Amino acid sequence: METELQLIKKMESNVDFVISDFKNLQKKYPNEYVAIFNGKVIGDEKNLESLSKKVNERVKDANERLFVLIKYIPDKMVDIII
Amino acid sequence: MTRIPLKFGKDEARLYLTAAVKFAEKPPIPITFVVDTGSANTFVDEQQTSAMRIFARSYKFLKYSHLGGTMISHHEVGGVKMTFYTSEKARKDIKFDGITIVKNAKPGKSAIYEPVSIIGMNFLEETNASLYVNPSKGEAYIELE
Numbered sequence: 661m662e663t664e665l666q667l668i669k670k671m672e673s674n675v676d677f678v679i680s681d682f683k684n685l686q687k688k689y690p691n692e693y694v695a696i697f698n699g700k701v702i703g704d705e706k707n708l709e710s711l712s713k714k715v716n717e718r719v720k721d722a723n724e725r726l727f728v729l730i731k732y733i734p735d736k737m738v739d740i741i742i
Numbered sequence: 743m744t745r746i747p748l749k750f751g752k753d754e755a756r757l758y759l760t761a762a763v764k765f766a767e768k769p770p771i772p773i774t775f776v777v778d779t780g781s782a783n784t785f786v787d788e789q790q791t792s793a794m795r796i797f798a799r800s801y802k803f804l805k806y807s808h809l810g811g812t813m814i815s816h817h818e819v820g821g822v823k824m825t826f827y828t829s830e831k832a833r834k835d836i837k838f839d840g841i842t843i844v845k846n847a848k849p850g851k852s853a854i855y856e857p858v859s860i861i862g863m864n865f866l867e868e869t870n871a872s873l874y875v876n877p878s879k880g881e882a883y884i885e886l887e
Contacts, residue, residue, distance in 0.1 A: 665762075
């Protein structure tokens with residue numbers, strides 16, 4: 661079983677990918693939801709529910725699905741304020 | 743003092759913090775938070791917990807709040823244990839009671855719902871933490887006593 665710090669490190673690889681590649685994500689997936697796993701995009705959809713289904717198909721192991729980061733990628737002309 | 747480094751996403755102007763969060767008797771789950779001092783609340787979106795079969799509907803409804811252009815419902819989960827990775831490469835465990843699990847309260851009606859988990863002001867208040875951000879240096883951290 662992975663330790664808490666191993667869990668954090670593994671998940672942070674997705675965050676690092678988003679931070680370093682955000683502009684490319686905006687070019688490739690404007691106004692879409694993307695699923696990021698092991699530092700790469702494993703699915704993209706306009707609809708969150710559709711993407712969740714795709715993630716379940718592509719990452720069968722629920723323990724591995726913990727490491728999927730889902731993000732909405734706005735295009736360059738839209739800022740999201742949370 | 744303990745420093746917990748934040749990851750600074752300069753192209754989207756966000757501060758990210760990943761923690762291992764333990765809900766009751768469940769195994770710890772890695773959760774990536776956005777640090778947002780504009781939010782009074784700290785919460786986890788159920789999209790990040792659903793793989794462990796932790797759903798908002800399993801917990802008592804607490805309140806609604808607005809998030810971006812939509813509305814979310816908060817559900818009480820009781821206290822959690824949060825584990826962080828410090829700048830000294832050590833672990834830091836914190837018990838935190840002020841966290842909720844949330845879900846989109848108006849699915850299908852809002853144009854965009856981003857499933858995001860937030861560390862808000864109540865986390866800083868309840869843990870006596872301070873937040874340092876220097877965007878020009880790309881440096882950001884939470885400091886705990």
